[in-house]
Amino acid sequence: MTAVTGLPPTMADRKDEVTPMLGQYVECCEQHSDALVLFQVGDFYEAFCEAAAEVARVCEVTLTQREDSTGEYPMAGIPIDNAASYLEALVEADYRVALADQVEDAEAASGLVDRAVTRVITPGTVVEDALLAAGSTTYVASVVERTTADRVRDGYGIAAVDASTGACFVTTVLTRGDVREELDRIQPNELLVADDAPTVAPDGEWMESAVDAELFDPTIARDRLTEYVADPDRRLDNDAEQRACGAVLAYAEYTQGDDGPLEYVSRIRRHDQRDQLRLDAAALRGLELFDNRGPGSGETVFDVLDETASALGRRCLDRWLRRPLVDRAAIEDRLDAVEALVGDSVVRSDLSDLLAEAYDLERLAGRVSRERANARDLRALQATLSIVPDLKERIADIPALSDYHDRLDELRDVATLIDEAISPEPPMELTEGGVIKQSFDDELTDLRTTEQQGREWVADLEAAERRRTGIDSLSVGHNQVHGYYIEVTNPNLDQVPDDYTRRQTLKNAERFYTPELKEREDEIFGAAERADSLEYDLFCEVRETVAAETDRIQALATVIAELDALCSLATAAAENDYVRPNVQAASDDGRIAIHGGRHPVVETTQAEFVPNDTDLTGGDVAIITGPNMSGKSTYMRQVALICLLAQTGSFVPAEAATLPILDRIFTRVGASDDIAGGQSTFMREMSELTEILHDATDRSLVLLDEVGRGTSTADGLAIAQATTEFIHDELDATTLFATHYHGLTNLADEREGVHNLHFAATRDGDDVTFLHRVAPGASSASYGIEVARMAGVPTPVVDRARDVVATTTGDASDGTVVDDATGSAAAPTASDDDTATDPPASATADDAVCDALDEQTLDAEAVAAVATELQDLDIATMTPLEALNTLDELRSQLDET
Numbered sequence: 063m064t065a066v067t068g069l070p071p072t073m074a075d076r077k078d079e080v081t082p083m084l085g086q087y088v089e090c091c092e093q094h095s096d097a098l099v100l101f102q103v104g105d106f107y108e109a110f111c112e113a114a115a116e117v118a119r120v121c122e123v124t125l126t127q128r129e130d131s132t133g134e135y136p137m138a139g140i141p142i143d144n145a146a147s148y149l150e151a152l153v154e155a156d157y158r159v160a161l162a163d164q165v166e167d168a169e170a171a172s173g174l175v176d177r178a179v180t181r182v183i184t185p186g187t188v189v190e191d192a193l194l195a196a197g198s199t200t201y202v203a204s205v206v207e208r209t210t211a212d213r214v215r216d217g218y219g220i221a222a223v224d225a226s227t228g229a230c231f232v233t234t235v236l237t238r239g240d241v242r243e244e245l246d247r248i249q250p251n252e253l254l255v256a257d258d259a260p261t262v263a264p265d266g267e268w269m270e271s272a273v274d275a276e277l278f279d280p281t282i283a284r285d286r287l288t289e290y291v292a293d294p295d296r297r298l299d300n301d302a303e304q305r306a307c308g309a310v311l312a313y314a315e316y317t318q319g320d321d322g323p324l325e326y327v328s329r330i331r332r333h334d335q336r337d338q339l340r341l342d343a344a345a346l347r348g349l350e351l352f353d354n355r356g357p358g359s360g361e362t363v364f365d366v367l368d369e370t371a372s373a374l375g376r377r378c379l380d381r382w383l384r385r386p387l388v389d390r391a392a393i394e395d396r397l398d399a400v401e402a403l404v405g406d407s408v409v410r411s412d413l414s415d416l417l418a419e420a421y422d423l424e425r426l427a428g429r430v431s432r433e434r435a436n437a438r439d440l441r442a443l444q445a446t447l448s449i450v451p452d453l454k455e456r457i458a459d460i461p462a463l464s465d466y467h468d469r470l471d472e473l474r475d476v477a478t479l480i481d482e483a484i485s486p487e488p489p490m491e492l493t494e495g496g497v498i499k500q501s502f503d504d505e506l507t508d509l510r511t512t513e514q515q516g517r518e519w520v521a522d523l524e525a526a527e528r529r530r531t532g533i534d535s536l537s538v539g540h541n542q543v544h545g546y547y548i549e550v551t552n553p554n555l556d557q558v559p560d561d562y563t564r565r566q567t568l569k570n571a572e573r574f575y576t577p578e579l580k581e582r583e584d585e586i587f588g589a590a591e592r593a594d595s596l597e598y599d600l601f602c603e604v605r606e607t608v609a610a611e612t613d614r615i616q617a618l619a620t621v622i623a624e625l626d627a628l629c630s631l632a633t634a635a636a637e638n639d640y641v642r643p644n645v646q647a648a649s650d651d652g653r654i655a656i657h658g659g660r661h662p663v664v665e666t667t668q669a670e671f672v673p674n675d676t677d678l679t680g681g682d683v684a685i686i687t688g689p690n691m692s693g694k695s696t697y698m699r700q701v702a703l704i705c706l707l708a709q710t711g712s713f714v715p716a717e718a719a720t721l722p723i724l725d726r727i728f729t730r731v732g733a734s735d736d737i738a739g740g741q742s743t744f745m746r747e748m749s750e751l752t753e754i755l756h757d758a759t760d761r762s763l764v765l766l767d768e769v770g771r772g773t774s775t776a777d778g779l780a781i782a783q784a785t786t787e788f789i790h791d792e793l794d795a796t797t798l799f800a801t802h803y804h805g806l807t808n809l810a811d812e813r814e815g816v817h818n819l820h821f822a823a824t825r826d827g828d829d830v831t832f833l834h835r836v837a838p839g840a841s842s843a844s845y846g847i848e849v850a851r852m853a854g855v856p857t858p859v860v861d862r863a864r865d866v867v868a869t870t871t872g873d874a875s876d877g878t879v880v881d882d883a884t885g886s887a888a889a890p891t892a893s894d895d896d897t898a899t900d901p902p903a904s905a906t907a908d909d910a911v912c913d914a915l916d917e918q919t920l921d922a923e924a925v926a927a928v929a930t931e932l933q934d935l936d937i938a939t940m941t942p943l944e945a946l947n948t949l950d951e952l953r954s955q956l957d958e959t
């Protein structure tokens with residue numbers, strides 16, 4: 063936190079001499095030493111001294127001076143009506159912002175208006191709609207180490223709460239890698255750490271907030287939890303879970319104004335990582351589920367599947383994709399529901415239309431329960447409830463959705479109450495009337511009738527008084543200061559009757575009132591004032607009654623969200639031509655059999671996507687070779703995504719698919735894709751590999767994409783080979799390994815269950831066409847040179863490079879990538895025929911140089927120099943990337959001649 067939190071230093075120096083109002087500011091700042099305090103003064107939130115300078119800088123508002131009897135103070139303010147964007151800027155700048163509001167009516171206050179901090183806004187506990195993206199989640203999380211009685215570390219408790227919806231869950235994980243995985247799924251905006259100890263959580267994109275270590279105290283945390291669940295010891299697994307959960311709830315309470323437990327956190331869910339298909343950070347990233355940082359469309363898997371109509375549904379789909387299922391019955395239930403909807407486009411579109419009218423019930427329920435909902439929020443709730451009968455009706459005849467049908471609670475009592483009580487189009491303000499329907503309460507009806515009759519009497523008064531006085535220009539009006547008046551212009555003043563009393567003198571006219579007018583006025587204003595305040599009380603009663611039903615509203619929100627997510631999966635399936643996968647029981651042989659599989663994202667960006675088959679028995683290892691850009695990564699990811707989508711309950715992009723239930727998906731992409739990362743990236747790659755080798759099981763799917771590439775060729779190949787052998791021999795995990803290490807393909811001869819697959823290309827003259835079609839067998843080894851040629855490296859250099867390869871490896875390949883272009887898309891089998899051809903060595907280096915001189919009139923000396931450099935290269939110790947960079951350098955040398 064930056065230094066301007068709490069009491070600004072200059073204000074601290076002068077705190078004994080400030081005015082009573084600034085004294086309140088000092089007090090608020092002292093109570094919230096970790097937050098930047100914004101202090102309500104009328105229509106503005108103000109900050110003073112150093113805090114003012116910071117607010118001015120971050121929010122780009124003017125720094126002014128406040129002057130009072132005790133001196134001058136720098137001051138910066140943001141308008142309360144329009145505060146959202148400024149608050150967002152402050153939160154983005156990593157501030158906690160404490161809002162010190164006027165908590166009594168300024169007009170009613172006898173002296174200084176009371177002020178108190180009503181909310182602390184932090185990145186992980188934002189509840190203001192204006193600061194929240196629709197359909198997103200905002201979590202504050204914490205991680206606590208679990209130790210055994212003899213102080214040995216025994217895992218970690220993790221808890222997270224979304225203060226806007228009340229979603230709260232805890233889990234226990236074993237390793238730091240598991241912590242990382244869990245946090246990557248939760249993606250908290252804020253992570254709590256005790257202020258007296260270093261954090262046990264890994265670094266991430268969240269803001270770390272140091273909080274009083276007391277929040278993590280086992281007894282204090284447990285006491286707090288008893289406010290939320292009847293028996294914390296039964297609900298939560300262990301002490302670490304309790305401490306983590308107690309701390310996040312304490313923090314959430316603190317940010318919501320410390321009014322005690324948050325009623326809308328009605329359920330603390332426990333989940334176990336083993337009850338879901340586990341995806342660690344690398345898999346989430348590598349499969350581009352939610353984040354596509356690669357080149358191209360930037361679309362993610364989530365984008366392709368997201369046809370949700372409501373924010374609720376969007377959040378649900380996000381949750382489903384992050385935590386696919388492992389329970390076959392649950393998977394089948396979802397698939398049944400999706401299938402029913404895929405087959406009925408009319409129901410689907412009707413449901414979508416209805417769901418589009420659903421407001422964010424989870425957040426609404428949170429606001430109602432926090433007593434922050436206004437009348438419009440209640441109307442939004444009622445509008446959402448009003449679609450429920452239609453939703454029920456639309457799915458009544460669909461057996462696969464009968465459970466959803468039964469769980470759809472129409473909440474008729476709540477809907478009727480709101481409908482009867484709240485005006486159809488209420489104002490935002492709750493204290494100025496117009497919120498409650500007159501018909502809702504007898505006293506209110508009487509008061510409003512009195513007010514109305516009074517106003518009608520006043521409306522008729524003008525005509526009556528004109529008749530009585532004979533003054534045609536007489537008018538009746540009203541203003542805030544003087545109330546009702548009868549206005550007579552100066553020339554007619556002599557006709558004013560005796561019962562007129564002067565109220566106000568204008569330049570050309572006088573304003574009067576009569577005893578009757580005064581009486582009516584008192585009646586009107588008295589009734590209106592009492593009615594406004596009665597309305598406020600009635601509103602609070604209605605809100606309280608609704609708040610008592612928070613659990614039911616949240617349960618309804620869950621069903622609506624799930625229906626929307628199912629509809630979304632069905633629409634995506636219908637529009638993209640997906641099929642229902644055949645998911646096998648966990649006891650099966652783990653076979654992945656996909657006919658005509660496609661990559662759900664890449665297929666949307668390619669004019670003609672080539673479908674590919676996969677047929678792997680559990681524990682098989684497929685070594686995939688092929689030129690750069692031929693489609694290896696796409697293929698591997700599509701296999702993993704098809705499995706993942708199936709376990710989410712989604713249809714899959716294929717013509718047919720029989721799939722196992724996986725426990726984990728690992729993906730590791732070789733280090734050399736990140737040039738800047740260099741050695742440290744290779745280190746990371748290796749430590750990620752370590753995780754796989756520790757954690758993969760015979761139910762896991764492992765994707766290795768050019769692993770080992772970040773080091774020298776010899777070491778890389780050695781690591782790749784040892785890894786493959788270990789996975790195959792010891793772990794029995796089904797594995798797809800894309801590699802440029804041709805040597806790896808020999809494993810297929812040595813081990814049963816290791817297969818070579820390759821991606822073919824055809825060559826016509828100098829043009830190479832990628833077929834993007836997987837075929838059995840290994841591919842040619844000389845891809846780097848081929849790519850160098852395609853990248854524009856001059857022919858003599860390319861030819862010389864081939865020669866060098868030939869002499870260093872004893873292989874005379876010219877690198878031509880000619881494959882069986884006519885190969886069909888039949889399922890690759892375990893055969894290992896290498897279809898790549900090895901044409902004879904061509905010209906010598908000298909010939910190449912001479913040709914170059916003839917053809918391209920290159921500088922002979924430069925070419926000779928390049929040739930010598932080429933000859934001196936120690937290719938065995940170079941990474942492919944270093945080789946490419948060297949080629950590029952050599953080409954530049956020639957270009958400069």
Ligand SMILES: Nc1ncnc2c1ncn2[C@@H]1O[C@H](COP(=O)(O)OP(=O)(O)OP(=O)(O)O)[C@@H](O)[C@H]1O
Pocket residue numbers: 664668670671672673674688689690691692693694695696697800834835
């Ligand atoms: N089956 C396919 N049908 C059509 N186009 C495809 C197919 N697979 C891949 N592509 C296209 O080829 C491009 C390269 O694919 P991909 O990244 O999978 O190749 P790669 O062999 O892994 O390359 P590298 O070895 O350089 O990492 C993709 O971005 C896509 O545009």
